Amino acid sequence: MEASRIAVAGASGLIGTALVRSLTADGHEVVRLVRRTPRSDDEVEWDPERGYVDAVGLTGCDAVVNLAGAGIADRRWSDAYKRTIRESRLLGTATLAEAAATLERPPRVFLNGSAMGFYGDTGTRAVDESAPPGDGFLPSLCVEWEAAAAPAQEAGVRTVFARTGLVVAPKGGAWGRLFPLFKAGLGGKMGDGRQYWSYIALHDHVAALRFLIDSEALSGPFNLTAPEPLTNGEITAAMGRVLHRPTLFSVPAPVLKAALGEMASEVLGSQHVLPTRLLESGFTFAFPGIEEAIRAAQS
Template identity: 70%
Template structure:
């Protein structure tokens, strides 16, 4: 397929965004505003100015008038999967923060008098569950377990927008390589202190994406009118945990001699341990077919990018 250029908007867009205070949302909002687009942030507290609108995602409803006339709606909201131990209560919070918020936004998109051109909804490669060393792309079925079941429900909640004729994109994001947060935000201080090392046996695949490529991919999906449905937002070369450990050691020039046994991780992290011990070898087939080019296609370039940004 011939590469397609992302559409260059004729003028500034108005983008309504949920989750703009998070790692990915903050970077995307900043990138859009730097190019002259207007970002309206949905917040759960009292608004601090005209660029913020209060909403209550737990209600599952949002006044459609909030979205009337905007060009795009982006939903990247959700409680952090790795922020706390997975108690039953926190698993409910992880689920509700995604499914109820998406339900509210998709319903409002469908009911808006002048609906947006595109609804871009976050999702995750957790959709595929454990894949071992078997590569999977967007054609693969969902896996089993909490994260795959959550991802299926999360994506299904976006259906009202699609059914109303609004171009709907599902961005299945991998592990974001950044110093500011996420899994890698915890790895950098450990490796700088010389305490980094492999997790478990180190053979599990981590499907990662540099933060700058994450933002560029989301913009590509926003501004390319022919793109809809699920897209894996991961670098084209998933790396094993051993390869990640070696790359971090090389770039930071620190030894990586420590290893955390799998039983210890399971005892400390509970259900969340599957996020670091599980193996997901996910490929961005549809993103590559659409003409998107990664600036950081391998783990070492992604780590170096994180140190520069």
């Protein structure tokens, strides 16, 4: 892809930071959306709660990437925090989709974050992008989140949804909490360990986002997960092997439920999610296996 101008919301988050680094390293001009007065030419002000974005700053952007949203696992799910999680995604998506739709020269692509939480608890049943949404808070949120991009879609902007799995990274996300525990020899399975965890290496996640930005024929939902999901017990064992630490400890389900409340359902629930559309589109994973992904996060 030739050098492009790309706007990124959520540029300071785990995935956003890595994506911006990758894009700038390859010579692309990245415009970061910020919720304060811009301090440099590569920043554009926006306020999703007010439905505002400086559309002038988006002028000439070939792509708009929205990765913004309050952290799912940052704190216990009180009713108030669930509203924060929901509104941060819906308002941000609607604001950017509407801006993209009204620009004199709309972007070629609007790439919006989503999550594998769309499918809910699938048990041992493997699902791909053809599966319907599940039940519960996260599936309902994901349905609304993706629907909020309608203005861009209706304006003819190619719109892509990245349904993200558990990102294997040294800091941030689920693995940002797991690595210190396992390195200290305190790691172990959660619940009975039989629930599927659909993971993806941070490197592969960024590569998949760039693949989706560049591929003019691709639109709609794409699962960003490794080709072969594993159970929590299998991932626990792999963490022990790679980090050369025992994995004797386990966290019983009742303890997780007491500590995490409703959010425990995401840790104990099983999501066997396959990246069918990515694979069919020709994307190649650099770190498809869990041990490879763990080592890549440590390098």
